[in-house]
């Protein structure tokens with residue numbers, strides 16, 4: 001099996017302060033591999049977003065290890081984490097988070113711009129990414145001129161334009177109707193075919209199971225299922241440490 | 245080109261009303277600073293008008309003279325001592341002092357008398373528009389500026405008045421010789437000036453030294469200092485500095501002008517800081533997204549500072565335009581607001597500094613953003 005693009009080992013995450021503290025992750029290990037689309041499923045509040053944030057270097061774990069392309073992120077401060085994100089991770093959010101004042105091309109270019117890539121080639125790359133998501137004809141449109149599905153495609157183009165190691169999508173279809181949602185999932189599955197890139201999609205919609213190469217179930221901060229195809233992986237049901 | 249400029253400008257234009265408020269704030273504060281600093285320059289220039297127009301390499305004056313208008317006197321003996329010194333070609337006496345101008349119709353008005361010898365020169369009226377210098381030789385002849393006609397109750401050449409019980413007649417008219425005090429200058433001959441100001445015949449306020457051709461001003465000054473007791477010997481430049489620092493700082497006027505400028509800066513900074521802060525708050529989602537997709541802190545700072553700089557440049561251009569109108573409008577007044585290329589650059593620099601300092605609050609706010617918020621919004 002290939003080297004994982006991102007890996008978390010025995011991750012515990014406490015969120016909130018004082019009496020309101022919640023243990024959102026209770027000892028989770030997960031390795032994201034290139035060339036496959038992993039679906040992360042679980043009930044609301046089970047820790048999906050928290051896990052995705054830690055995988056994407058947006059949050060640091062309270063305990064445990066995160067390895068990005070084999071290198072531990074331990075001790076990385078906010079700027080170092082930002083650097084890991086811009087170099088290795090493409091995010092797709094439920095509510096798109098496009099910049100309303102920028103065109104589709106500029107929204108995509110932004111992911112390159114924050115890396116200091118702002119030559120004419122960056123514009124070309126942005127156009128290519130828009131072509132991949134099927135929006136070559138809308139490159140000069142502003143987000144408000146696009147449908148929800150189109151906006152999410154622009155967001156996917158922004159996520160992939162920098163050739164990240166992983167694309168992490170938090171409920172990317174939740175705001176879309178079935179048809180548009182399926183189209184987005186098909187697109188993400190297509191993107192996951194690149195063996196250098198892992199794709200993780202958080203969803204709780206069983207209809208999109210067919211796009212997944214692997215399905216991970218999380219409940220109450222513990223991974224309770226991890227299947228590839230129909231076969232249960234060896235760590236199925238065994239991930240969680242005793243809640244402390 | 246980087247998208248930073250595009251992000252910044254669109255953030256600004258996205259909320260036009262706030263942008264207008266920002267620019268208006270900058271314009272007013274920079275105008276206030278312009279007026280204060282322009283007045284400072286104008287004041288600094290106008291207090292030395294007389295020194296600028298005197299034909300002197302060196303000024304001999306009573307010790308401790310603070311400014312041109314200081315009326316203490318020297319003895320004529322000093323003049324002869326000065327003339328005996330190697331390298332001194334001329335030592336023209338000048339007599340100054342306040343006097344009362346009394347008009348026939350009744351009423352008096354204080355005037356400032358400036359008297360020099362017509363042949364030796366020294367400090368004779370310039371910018372003559374009517375009459376002539378030679379005409380000042382006529383008994384009772386004086387020169388006044390036409391801007392003071394109303395105040396002096398005269399209508400031009402031939403007008404009569406009385407100073408210290410002596411009849412005077414306007415024989416020459418100048419243009420643009422204005423005093424920053426409200427007291428009009430009255431030019432006349434040395435003897436008449438003594439008579440008008442009650443100065444003894446063997447006294448004078450200044451001796452204006454011309455050095456002989458080829459003589460070195462600095463060494464002549466050394467010899468004068470060494471041989472004359474109880475006098476100050478200053479170059480024109482030194483006397484200008486001394487006058488200027490007396491009027492600007494001896495009187496507190498300079499500090500008041502600087503305090504006004506500082507106030508303008510503070511008000512401008514507060515306004516810009518406030519609008520930038522609220523703009524950043526409105527765009528917090530976008531800044532969080534930038535952070536989430538991995539932008540460095542510096543990149544985000546650049547966007548905010550770019551917003552500040554765009555506002556600064558636009559505000560400065562408008563303020564400079566209005567400032568030029570103010571300068572033109574005050575050009576013919578007793579205290580013109582002066583604009584120089586250096587002052588323009590200083591103002592631009594102050595505007596930029598003001599706006600960048602204003603960005604600090606917005607930057608501090610944006611640094612507190614937790615990018616995780618993009619998942620919940």
Ligand SMILES: Nc1ncnc2c1ncn2[C@@H]1O[C@H](COP(=O)(O)OP(=O)(O)O)[C@@H](O)[C@H]1O
Nearest residue numbers: 015016022024043044045046047048049050051
């Ligand atoms: N900032 C926070 N402070 C306190 N508790 C939080 C915070 N964010 C999330 N939580 C809690 O952590 C748990 C996991 O949240 P999350 O990862 O968002 O779940 P999911 O994405 O699966 O719905 C939930 O119980 C949630 O209430």
Ligand SMILES: [Mg+2]
Nearest residue numbers: 048049050170
């Ligand atoms: Mg969630």
